[in-house]
Amino acid sequence: MENGLIDRYNRKMDYLRISVTDRCNLRCFYCMPASGIRKLSSQEILKYEELIEIIKCARELCIGKFRITGGEPLVRKGIIGFIEKLAGMGIDFSLTTNGMLLKTYGRDLFNAGLSRINISLDTLKEIRFNRITGGGDIREVFSGIDAARKLNFSPIKINVVVMRGINDDEIIDFIEWGKKEFLNVRFIEFMSLSGEDYFYPLKRAMDKIIRERKLVSVEISGSGPARNFKSADGNNIIGFILSRSEPFCNECNRLRLTSNGMLLPCLFSSEGVDLKRVLREGGDIRGPFYEAVYGKPEKHNLNGIVQYQYMNQIGG
Numbered sequence: 676m677e678n679g680l681i682d683r684y685n686r687k688m689d690y691l692r693i694s695v696t697d698r699c700n701l702r703c704f705y706c707m708p709a710s711g712i713r714k715l716s717s718q719e720i721l722k723y724e725e726l727i728e729i730i731k732c733a734r735e736l737c738i739g740k741f742r743i744t745g746g747e748p749l750v751r752k753g754i755i756g757f758i759e760k761l762a763g764m765g766i767d768f769s770l771t772t773n774g775m776l777l778k779t780y781g782r783d784l785f786n787a788g789l790s791r792i793n794i795s796l797d798t799l800k801e802i803r804f805n806r807i808t809g810g811g812d813i814r815e816v817f818s819g820i821d822a823a824r825k826l827n828f829s830p831i832k833i834n835v836v837v838m839r840g841i842n843d844d845e846i847i848d849f850i851e852w853g854k855k856e857f858l859n860v861r862f863i864e865f866m867s868l869s870g871e872d873y874f875y876p877l878k879r880a881m882d883k884i885i886r887e888r889k890l891v892s893v894e895i896s897g898s899g900p901a902r903n904f905k906s907a908d909g910n911n912i913i914g915f916i917l918s919r920s921e922p923f924c925n926e927c928n929r930l931r932l933t934s935n936g937m938l939l940p941c942l943f944s945s946e947g948v949d950l951k952r953v954l955r956e957g958g959d960i961r962g963p964f965y966e967a968v969y970g971k972p973e974k975h976n977l978n979g980i981v982q983y984q985y986m987n988q989i990g991g
Contacts, residue, residue, distance in 0.1 A: 679737035680930075680968045682940075688968050690740040690899075690929040691733050695754065696720065697934050699747040701773055702809030703797075705838070705871065720934045723757045725954050727764075729932065732960050734766065738930075740897070741768040742793075746934065749776040755783045762788020771795065771834070775811065777819025785826045792823060793832045798842045799852055807841065820858070832914075833860045838873035846880055850888075854909045861901055861914035866942065878920040884913075900926070924974040930967060938963060940971035 680688040697715050699707065721729070730741065741761070748754055749772055761768050769791035770784070777784075777794070784792075796816055798804050804813035823831050833853065837843055846862060853860035862881075865873045881902070884890065890904035890913065900923040901914035931939040936951025948967040953960050 680964060682968045682971045684925070684971075684973050686925075686927060686971070687737075688928055688930050688971075689738050690742075691730075691738050691932060692742045692744055692929060693726065693730075693932045694744050694746065694934040695726065695748050695757070696746040696751040698750050699745055699773070700750050700775055701747070701811045703807055704809065705836070705865070705867075705873065715935055721932075721936050721951055723753060723760075725936070725951065726757070727760060728954060729950060729960065730761070730764070730766065732964065736961065736964055739767055741766055743768060743770040745771075747773055747775070749780055755780065755787050758784055758789050759787040769793065772819075773808075773811075774816040774819035774823075778815070778822045781819065781822040781826050781828075785828060790828060791830060792828050793834050794820060794823075795834045795836075797836050797838070798845060799848055800845070803842065820856075824857075830859055830912075833858050834863055835860060836863050836865055837875045837877060838865050839875040841873055843875045846884070850884070850913060853911045853913065854906070857910050859912040859914065861916060863916040864918045864920060866918050874919060876920050877915055877917055881915045881917070922974065927971075930964075930971075938967045940967045941975055943975040944970075944972075946970075 682688065697712075697720070702711075733741075743758075743761075745751075748770060758770070768789075770789055771793040772795070774794040774796065777792075794816070797807055798813075801813050804811055804816075820831070820833075833849070835842070835845075835849055837846065849860050849862070852858075862877055864877050865875065867874070885904060888906055890906055893903050893905050893912065895901075895903050895912065898914065899916075900918075901916050903912050903914045905912055927941075931942065932950070933939065933947070936949060936954070937947035938950050939947040948963040948970075950960050950963055953963055
């Protein structure tokens with residue numbers, strides 16, 4: 676076992692977010708341009724066997740937490756078998772999905788060994804959901820959430836990206852809905868990659884909600900940068916991730932792997948390390964891991980030039 680991945684600012688990297696595909700069955704305007712992007716071919720993305728090799732190496736380097744993302748991970752063929760292999764390895768992993776296919780694949784995922792899921796949902800309104808997602812049907816998401824609850828996935832976290840002028844009027848609605856449905860809801864500040872900025876500062880809204888609803892702060896292991904709260908009469912958790920109001924770069928512990936094999940030290944990285952090339956040339960990928968960690972910046976640069984301009988290319 677290695678001593679771990681420590682960057683130049685003494686931060687230990689122990690969390691890897693893995694995008695298994697750039698494809699998605701929705702077209703959210705802030706995640707993918709309306710005109711679309713060039714889809715990666717099957718040869719361009721990492722094979723499942725290659726992903727397993729990367730995960731094995733990451734574990735040797737003391738990375739102990741993994742999240743499977745996309746695009747939408749459930750649109751990739753063979754995802755159930757991949758999840759089963761991860762579960763068989765005994766690793767700590769979870770999956771982020773838009774929920775559209777949970778009704779179809781939820782039972783298979785659960786039986787394969789997946790127990791924790793995050794569901795991205797930015798509105799509770801049918802027409803608004805259709806507009807945000809480029810034609811999606813919110814009823815499919817609600818059906819997926821119901822299926823996940825019946826299968827006893829735990830926890831189920833609902834991730835809400837709050838956007839100025841888009842859905843910032845639904846914060847209270849989400850809180851009430853989460854309380855009613857016994858679902859944990861996390862509000863996340865918008866982070867722009869493509870120049871469009873719908874940033875809504877959550878700090879003031881959070882403070883007001885805490886005060887008016889008498890929320891109590893709770894510590895939850897493994898919840899990352901989220902500030903979590905619970906009401907006296909509720910059975911759910913309300914979380915806030917203040918990515919821009921209160922950046923947590925000094926505590927950042929994560930790396931990102933794109934579906935085509937680029938290891939990124941930061942969401943806003945201008946460059947990454949090509950693990951796919953090293954793997955396919957028969958090389959040792961431990962060195963590239965250290966290279967990526969060495970290149971991790973002290974802070975994210977919201978105004979810099981990023982390598983990937985859309986979230987579906989990176990993994991949310």
